Amino acid sequence: MKLVGMLDSPFVRRVAISMAVLGIPFEHRSLSVFRTFDEFAKLNPIVKAPTLIEDDGTVLIESTLILDHLDHKVPPDARLMPQRGAERTRALQLVGYALAAAEKTVQIVYERELRPQEKQHEPWLVRLQGQLAAAYDLLEKQIGSADGWLVGNRMMQPDITVAVAWRFTQYILPGMIDPARYPALAAFSARAEALPEFVNAPLE
Template sequence: MQLIGMLDSPYVRRVAISMAVLGLPFEHRNLSVFRHYDEFAKINPVVKAPTFVEDDGTVLIESSLILDHLDHKVAPAQRLMPQDPAARLHALQLVGFALAAMEKAIQQVYERHLRPAERQHEPWVDRVHAQMHAAFAQLEALIANREGWLCGERLMQPDITVAVAWRFTQFMLPEAVDAARYPALAAFSERAETLPEFIATPLD
């Protein structure tokens, strides 16, 4: 199995950490969708990270679809998404808001770091900035006053995705999100980042 993409993408990083937690060996190919476009296109003509290549050559894209596939390569008790319907619904809620925060953070990074200043559209930037904060506010409320992991006694997909979303935003947009505004998220991410699977999969 191969995972294609750089770890500065939160989508790539959530897959890489999840594979480590699941105990699934894989080859990581650290290709950029910008700097290695032609090489990436030979693997996936869409040039989208993450790209996952199964042992039989099947190519998957979109991190959530890749993770769903990987979850079904292990026994139910090892899966990173809960099997109980109520617990799964709660997990999907957490993952959804975390993915929204990631998306809105990435849009700001692209606008601020890749688009020339004279072509930046401030009303749109303000909108995605507000949407990112709305997602983090939802997550803060959902995880505040919780002890342990978010869906039980072990690390699962909501834990990974929430922690990765927060770390990415703090790393790429430190001026945009004050950690003091979201103390539960900051403490949760800090705890997750001390785990071996996170340390072995650094953002930078």
């Protein structure tokens, strides 16, 4: 099984960390959708990260779909998403907010780095920054003063995705989201990033 994509993508990184937590072995192909576009295209002509290639050659894309597929390779009590009830609803809510934060971060970076400066649209950037802050405001309230995991008594997908999204924003947009405004998120992410599964999947 191969996971293709750079770990500086929060979507690739959440899959890599999840596979480690699930105990699913894989080969990581660290290919960029920019710098190694042609090489990536040989594996997946859509050139989308993450790409998961199963041993039988099946290609899957989109991190949430890949993670759902991987969850069903392990027993139900080992899965990273709750299967039913209020816990599943809370997990979906947290993952959704975190993915929104990651997506808005990516959009800001693309607007700043890929679009010529004279064509950048300041009102659009302001809107994106507001959406990014709103996502983290909601996550901060959800985490509160909890010193355990976000859903249940073990690390699950909401924990992984929230921590990965927060670290990504701090790494790629330093200073935009002040950690002092989000002490619960900052503390939670720091605790997660100290775990071996996170340490072994560093931002590149």
